[in-house]
Amino acid sequence: MQKFKYPGLVALAGFIVWLSACRHELPISGNTGGSADTTGSGTGSGSSSSSGGGCSADTVYFVQSVLPLLTSSCAQAGCHNGQTGGDAGDYTLNTYAGIRQIVQPGNAGSSRLISITSSGSMPPYGYTALSSDQIAMLSKWINQGAANNSCTASSCDTTGVTYSKTVVPILQTNCTGCHSGSAPAGGGVDLTTYANVSTQVASGKLWGDISHSTGYNAMPLGGSQLSACDRSKIHAWINAGAPNN
Numbered sequence: 710m711q712k713f714k715y716p717g718l719v720a721l722a723g724f725i726v727w728l729s730a731c732r733h734e735l736p737i738s739g740n741t742g743g744s745a746d747t748t749g750s751g752t753g754s755g756s757s758s759s760s761g762g763g764c765s766a767d768t769v770y771f772v773q774s775v776l777p778l779l780t781s782s783c784a785q786a787g788c789h790n791g792q793t794g795g796d797a798g799d800y801t802l803n804t805y806a807g808i809r810q811i812v813q814p815g816n817a818g819s820s821r822l823i824s825i826t827s828s829g830s831m832p833p834y835g836y837t838a839l840s841s842d843q844i845a846m847l848s849k850w851i852n853q854g855a856a857n858n859s860c861t862a863s864s865c866d867t868t869g870v871t872y873s874k875t876v877v878p879i880l881q882t883n884c885t886g887c888h889s890g891s892a893p894a895g896g897g898v899d900l901t902t903y904a905n906v907s908t909q910v911a912s913g914k915l916w917g918d919i920s921h922s923t924g925y926n927a928m929p930l931g932g933s934q935l936s937a938c939d940r941s942k943i944h945a946w947i948n949a950g951a952p953n954n
Contacts, residue, residue, distance in 0.1 A: 764860035769850035772859035781886030814855040817848035837889040865938035
């Protein structure tokens, strides 16, 4: 049998096929530019876990879902942030220890956090109430044990990013607690409509703020920077022309 003279070409072709198959998976090395567990957030007693790629789709993670939502919706200036003034000092809802004071692990129905958010009494008048999906997420976290848990995926798929399915949920979890309602606390910027979000994109402020670029306001205010994956998804959407899709 005649021996093939160019084995190097076979190896090169195999490498190209492998590379093209993986082109949409962006590696994530932690939360570049912002830690998921910063000073004052996610601290206190409770179990803690992290994973490089084994995140469960059925598990609600405190650091990625619960903490940013409550920081945005409940810990604005003068509210439940552990500072002085207003309701700031009664409950501290931007730390794990503070949030644990108003939840009963394993029993969402008996947890004060669920009763005050589902009744509409909190967030207060003038701010957008938590949605039924957000309350269901908090209830699920409590019923799963209200753990101080965290999980960051090792890869990030930025294909198929849309405004309605990708950008809106990120903003609802991290931003619209302040940037919404009849009197938004975030400098009068309401991020609950596409028109308003589009204006912030056009001015460069949306990306400048969430990327913590020099000359912009680091957002979310009082919370951790958006994860590297969330930033990548928003950046991909902006680069696609920020469509209303």
